[in-house]
Amino acid sequence: MIISGPSGSGKGTVVKQLRPEDGYALSISVTTRKPREGETDGRDYFFTSEENFHKMREEHDLLEHAVYVGNYYGTPRKYVEEQIQKGKIVVLEIEVYGALQVKEKFPSAVLIFLMPPTLPELAARLTKRGTEDAVTIEARLKKTLEEVPLIDSYNYVVINDVIPDAVAKIDAIVLAERMKPFRAVEKIKQFTDSQKEIIC
Numbered sequence: 001m002i003i004s005g006p007s008g009s010g011k012g013t014v015v016k017q018l019r020p021e022d023g024y025a026l027s028i029s030v031t032t033r034k035p036r037e038g039e040t041d042g043r044d045y046f047f048t049s050e051e052n053f054h055k056m057r058e059e060h061d062l063l064e065h066a067v068y069v070g071n072y073y074g075t076p077r078k079y080v081e082e083q084i085q086k087g088k089i090v091v092l093e094i095e096v097y098g099a100l101q102v103k104e105k106f107p108s109a110v111l112i113f114l115m116p117p118t119l120p121e122l123a124a125r126l127t128k129r130g131t132e133d134a135v136t137i138e139a140r141l142k143k144t145l146e147e148v149p150l151i152d153s154y155n156y157v158v159i160n161d162v163i164p165d166a167v168a169k170i171d172a173i174v175l176a177e178r179m180k181p182f183r184a185v186e187k188i189k190q191f192t193d194s195q196k197e198i199i200c
Helices: 011-015 050-058 077-085 096-105 119-129 134-153 163-178 181-199
Strands: 002-004 024-026 062-068 071-076 089-093 111-115 156-159
Touching (some): 002 011, 011 089, 071 096, 077 089
Parallel strands (some): 002 089, 024 089
């Protein structure tokens, strides 16, 4: 499951509310940007140099990668593949171009775009956060407007007005997706095989 959205839409806050006991496994992105106050390496992101990032990309250690407002971001491949094998719902919190790269490799991936209620609300959140200067905030808002046309490539849009409501909507999406026939192939096969035994 991929969750994207503008900086300030609350992606990180929402993703942290998705509980491991409900089957979620949160992927940690690698990035070249500087840590914000309160962020920890290995918990929020793997913070690295541009040199090391390019090495990871060249060695195909990244499932996807992209540049966002002058910084590199990517998803380590190994962890994602291991969690999928365990049957976990792997959650990738990544930007839109990276999301589309992953969709090509995993066509069954579910893409959710998290939106703030309004653009002025987004601007207010970015300003209140106090982690970027006015130039960076303006760049992030411009980037948001560039991303909006790509929402059509997503499966769902969730408006993040109240965080618990947004989390509940994502849980509902997961529940609905789990009930789609193509995700229940093995259970359907077991059902039909048992029916054959009864008939025989």
